[in-house]
Amino acid sequence: MGSAKSYFMSGVGGSGMLPLALILRARGFEVAGSDRSLDQGRLGAKFEYLKAQGIALFPQDGSGIVSADQILVRSAAVEDTVGDVVAAKRLGARDMKRPELLAELFNAASVRIGVAGTSGKSTTTAMIAWTLHRAGKDPTVMNGAVMKDFVTPDALFASALVGKGDAFVSEVDESDGSIAAYEPTIAVVNNIALDHKSMDELRILFSGFVNRAEVAVLNLDNEETAALLLKTKVRARTFSLRSGLADLHATNIIPAPDGVAFTALERDGRASAEVRLNVPGEHNVANALAALSAARAYGLSLKEAAAALDGFSGTKRRLEIVGTAAGVTVIDDFAHNPDKIAATLKTLHAFPGRLLILFQPHGYGPLKLMRDEFIDCFAQNMGADDVLIMPDPAYFGGTVDRAVTSEQIAAGVRARGLQALAFAERAACGDKLIELAERGDRILVMGARDDTLSGFATELLGRLAR
Numbered sequence: 330m331g332s333a334k335s336y337f338m339s340g341v342g343g344s345g346m347l348p349l350a351l352i353l354r355a356r357g358f359e360v361a362g363s364d365r366s367l368d369q370g371r372l373g374a375k376f377e378y379l380k381a382q383g384i385a386l387f388p389q390d391g392s393g394i395v396s397a398d399q400i401l402v403r404s405a406a407v408e409d410t411v412g413d414v415v416a417a418k419r420l421g422a423r424d425m426k427r428p429e430l431l432a433e434l435f436n437a438a439s440v441r442i443g444v445a446g447t448s449g450k451s452t453t454t455a456m457i458a459w460t461l462h463r464a465g466k467d468p469t470v471m472n473g474a475v476m477k478d479f480v481t482p483d484a485l486f487a488s489a490l491v492g493k494g495d496a497f498v499s500e501v502d503e504s505d506g507s508i509a510a511y512e513p514t515i516a517v518v519n520n521i522a523l524d525h526k527s528m529d530e531l532r533i534l535f536s537g538f539v540n541r542a543e544v545a546v547l548n549l550d551n552e553e554t555a556a557l558l559l560k561t562k563v564r565a566r567t568f569s570l571r572s573g574l575a576d577l578h579a580t581n582i583i584p585a586p587d588g589v590a591f592t593a594l595e596r597d598g599r600a601s602a603e604v605r606l607n608v609p610g611e612h613n614v615a616n617a618l619a620a621l622s623a624a625r626a627y628g629l630s631l632k633e634a635a636a637a638l639d640g641f642s643g644t645k646r647r648l649e650i651v652g653t654a655a656g657v658t659v660i661d662d663f664a665h666n667p668d669k670i671a672a673t674l675k676t677l678h679a680f681p682g683r684l685l686i687l688f689q690p691h692g693y694g695p696l697k698l699m700r701d702e703f704i705d706c707f708a709q710n711m712g713a714d715d716v717l718i719m720p721d722p723a724y725f726g727g728t729v730d731r732a733v734t735s736e737q738i739a740a741g742v743r744a745r746g747l748q749a750l751a752f753a754e755r756a757a758c759g760d761k762l763i764e765l766a767e768r769g770d771r772i773l774v775m776g777a778r779d780d781t782l783s784g785f786a787t788e789l790l791g792r793l794a795r
Contacts, residue, residue, distance in 0.1 A: 336430075337394050337422075338362035339413040340404030341384070342375050342780070344473045345427055345502075348489030349402070352434065352471060354382050355491035363389040363413055365406070372780055378486050391416030398422070402430050405505060428507030431471060431499065436512045438469070438497030442623055443511050445538055446519030446554070448668045449616045450500035452608070453519060455644045456620035457498050458490060463637035464629055467492035471499040474663070475645035496627065503534050515626045516542035517619055521553035522668045523702060528553070536560050544626040546619060549575045566626055568618035570611060577622050577631075579614050586680050587650075589614055593621055593635055602635030608643040610676030617641070648673060651786045654793035656768030658682070661786040665691045665777035667699060667706035673775065674710040682771045684715040685762050687785075689755065689776035690722035690735060697733040704741035707749070716748040716765060720755040723779040755785065763792050 338350045341362025354360045361384060366372045368389055376386055387393030391412035394401060401417040402425045408414070417424050435441055444454045451474035458470040459478050470476075470490040479487035501508050503526065516539045521531055532553070539545040539561050547561075548554045549569040558565055569575035570582075579591040590605045591614050604621075606613055617638060624634035643649070651659040664673045670688070677684060686707075690696045696703070707717055719735035735751040742749035752758050762772055774786040 335359040335396070335399045336361075336402055337399050337413065337417075338384075338402050339389060339407045339411065340364055340427075341379060341386070342366050342372060343404045343406065343427075344488070344780075345431075346402070346404050347375070347379070347486060348471050348473070349427065349431060349434075350379065350384055351382060351489040352469065352491055354384055355489075361385040361387060361393050363387045363393055365389055366780070375486055375780070389413055394420060394422060396420065396422070400425060402427060426507075428502065428505060428510060431501075432507065432510035434471075435497050435499050435501075436510075439495040440497070440515070440627065441511070441513045442468075442496055442498045442515045442517065442627065443501045443513035443538070443542075444499065444517045444519075444619075444623075445501050445503060445508055445535065446517070446548075447503075447522040447666065448672065449519040449612065449619070450502075451644050451663075452613065452647055453517060453616045453619045453623075454498055454500045456617055456638060456641055457517075457623050459641050460620055460624045460629070460634050460637040461494070461496055461498065461627070462490070462492075464624070464633055466496060466627075467494035468496040468498050469494070471497075472644070473500055474647065477642045477644060501538070503531060506530075506534065508534050508538050511538065511541070513538065513542045515544045515546060515623055517546040517623050518554050518557065519548055519616065519619055520551040520668065522551075522666070523699060532556075539563065539565075546622040546626060548615065548619065550615065566622045568615070568622045570615055570618070577618055577625070579618060582611065582614055584611070584679055585609065591617075593618065593631060595631060600631040602631050603639075604635050605639055606641050606643075608641065609648060610672065610679075612672040612676065613643075646783060648676065651783075652790045654790055655766070656770075657766045657793050658771045659786050659790045659793070660771060660773045661783050662773060662775045663777055664775045666695070667702040670703075670706050670775065671710050673773070677771065677773065678710070678712060682769050683767075684712065685765055685770055685772045686711070686715060686717045687719075687755075687758055687762060687772070687774045687776075688717060689720050689779065689782060690738075691777040691779070693722050693724070693731050693733065696722055696735070696738070697730060700733050700737065700741075703738050704745070707738075707742045708745035708747060711742070711747050713747070717742055717750070718758045718761055719749070719751045720758045721753050723776065759785065759789055759792075762789060766793065
């Protein structure tokens with residue numbers, strides 16, 4: 330980490346920035362920060378929490394950067410024209426991108442467990458964190474989501490842990506190419522699918538990631554991930570929902586609306602263990618198999634790992650039930666790409682109730698890249714009675730290509746014979762959801778990169794109650 334003792338986090342409230350700030354602060358560094366949402370008067374509870382951890386907050390105008398000895402760390406959303414960046418350049422302070430700092434922290438650890446993949450990274454990271462924590466290994470963890478098992482009245486935004494053990498567990502991101510900077514001991518890949526980059530680019534990035542590891546944990550159920558086995562030069566541990574060809578697979582899967590139970594079985598019946606999760610869906614069984622495989626690679630027995638994982642309660646905004654009012658259940662979910670959306674809809678359709686779906690795209694760029702995939706995803710996974718309602722994509726400034734809009738996605742879904750609407754403003758979407766909601770329905774709020782979606786879901790619940 331060098332000799333620097335002072336970090337300034339521009340965009341400190343972001344899902345990838347906040348846990349880094351907490352880790353740095355817990356390790357004794359001076360940490361300050363700024364955020365556009367703070368300047369706009371949004372998300373007050375998050376910033377109060379940061380201040381309570383001893384992190385000073387400033388406007389995002391450069392006023393918090395006063396010395397060349399400070400290190401500016403900025404999220405991808407902070408552009409060169411932002412005051413913090415201008416001030417750092419003027420003073421000669423070091424300017425780091427968020428992934429650069431995370432890779433520096435991660436690569437310095439004795440045991441480095443990196444969790445990658447298009448979907449399931451945050452949940453799998455939280456599962457590994459919970460397993461190692463309960464097994465007494467005291468890991469340090471960096472997660473892009475709040476881990477519900479670690480939330481306390483004094484740690485409401487528990488997306489990071491700072492332990493004294495040898496393991497550093499972190500989700501790593503392929504969307505910006507920064508996965509190439511990580512040197513994992515154990516490389517976990519849940520799945521590979523089209524999201525932010527072309528498939529050719531993704532294959533190169535993920536292949537490099539696993540080949541820098543000592544052990545690769547790979548999902549045989551995903552064609553692209555399974556193909557890595559043919560290219561990897563390192564020891565591999567494989568997992569699958571049902572294939573006995575994998576090193577670890579699941580049997581006796583018992584789904585419930587609020588959880589799932591299964592038996593984890595090692596190949597050739599060498600060992601087995603019962604697992605019960607307080608999160609629903611077969612995709613979470615797959616996440617659990619990835620976490621158990623990582624724990625086995627770390628050195629835990631299957632029995633020990635399964636006992637530690639048992640009762641895992643999930644992460645915020647992953648199929649999170651906000652509440653029920655007037656017979657309508659409101660669910661908050663982070664799903665934002667076709668694979669994640671499909672997994673969420675399949676899990677919910679295993680149980681009765683029409684879905685009223687609010688999907689806010691996480692940007693105009695992803696909407697343009699995956700236009701056809703979004704349409705296919707909703708067309709293939711919505712029920713005949715379901716209704717999709719879309720506002721304009723999340724937008725936080727900067728220059729964007731608005732060639733593809735939410736209305737084009739809705740129109741494509743309507744052309745496939747399903748119900749879909751688009752409104753420019755999210756408030757109008759909320760009005761329509763309340764107008765349509767009937768007893769027995771489930772309102773599903775989906776989207777990423779916008780923390781106000783959780784508040785929106787809570788507001789909908791309040792309106793239903795009234």
